[in-house]
Amino acid sequence: MSNKEVVIVPTGVANLASVKMGLGRAGAEPRLAHDAEDVARAPAVVLPGVGAFAAGMHALRRHGYAEALQTRIDAGRPTLAICLGLQLLCEGSEESEADASDTAPGGLGLVPGWTERFPDSVRSPQFGWNHIEADGGCRHLRSGFAYFANSYRLTEPPPGASVAMAENGGAFVAAFERGALLACQFHPELSGAYGLDLLKAWLGEVGC
């Protein structure tokens, strides 16, 4: 295995072209995961995601990726979650509750908290560049402008994590770092030079 290889979890609902291209620009060689074992053991894994929460969770459970992600995150293996990927790590989402279905799945539960819809006082989805403020404990995240495309967000910083916060109808979690886990509500692959620097910093630590 090439030491530049980064494994992408196929959530089924994600558009992967931009993620692959962004990782490539940052110097990595992205490829899709072969199976759950691959997701559990690979040196570097990206959990991307756009689309619906319930569809994303179903895809993760169906292929055994849910357990694999738990295994790798518990073991402290480097993992980058993007947008819906961050939300899937949480206990659940107001989005899947709104499906009003008994089979509406919770999230992976690897991060405490539920994601909620933006308040009616702001237009939703949130599209565009928002200023994020990284706390002093962050190793990779910097304050700056990043690109968001989301209707739901986490408002409470996860305990024990270093966070970057942003403001849109109230404060929300723009990104956080917890051990080897880096989770971004924004899209680093669509955040120009800011995103490229972040991806390079993460890949540098991972050893890519």
Next chain:
Amino acid sequence: MLRVRVIPCLDVRAGRVVKGVRFRNLRDSGSPPELASEYERQGADELILLDITATAERRGTALATVQAVRRVLSIPLTVGGGIASVADAEALLDAGADRISVNTAAVERPELITELAGRFGRQCTVIAIDAVSDGSGSYQVVLRSGSERTALSAIEWARRATKLGAGEILLTSLDRDGTGRGYQCELLRRCAAVVNVPIIASGGANSPEHLLEVLENGADAVLAASIFHDGQYSVGDIKASLARGGVAVRPC
């Protein structure tokens, strides 16, 4: 705080940007990837690429163009033009589009919006509305780049398309498009009053003051083409001017 977005638009025909591009610093200024990276360098917040190729080979050239642009672009890319099915959208997303904009096909078959939102999410589904004033205070939807009139109210269609699953509205005044007389602010204001998704204002920009005016009327983002292609203003010039006018923009 979320910044307003300044969005250059590339109208592409058979793989070339049209609408009179006159950049001095680009040898081949009709090349979509060259223009895309130049606009990103200037501080564009997103790009929109509208494929206006009318021929049968449209689909293949659009995919190749999107791939070439994605290779050099690290900001979001919305693609529109002739998209009539989930399969059309999927091919463009696989090629590197981040959002899909539908227009005529969605008026003819509104379920298309629900299908796209169900498959790719609301945040991927943009409804493009081309509107003309009837001169008595109403705005009607026009199709096929303005060549076909309808009796459909643009404001009502905006409301309905949002309910069906559209996550964003690209609102173009065909009365103003290409005239340089400024955006149709009343149309924008009325649309903004009935939907809660972001609205991109389009059609008529010829000066930084035009962009400022439509933002003050409730636009979340501004699209412009000729003003940038002409090289009269860079994206950075426009954003500096908006910032002086009190609009929160992402610094270039």
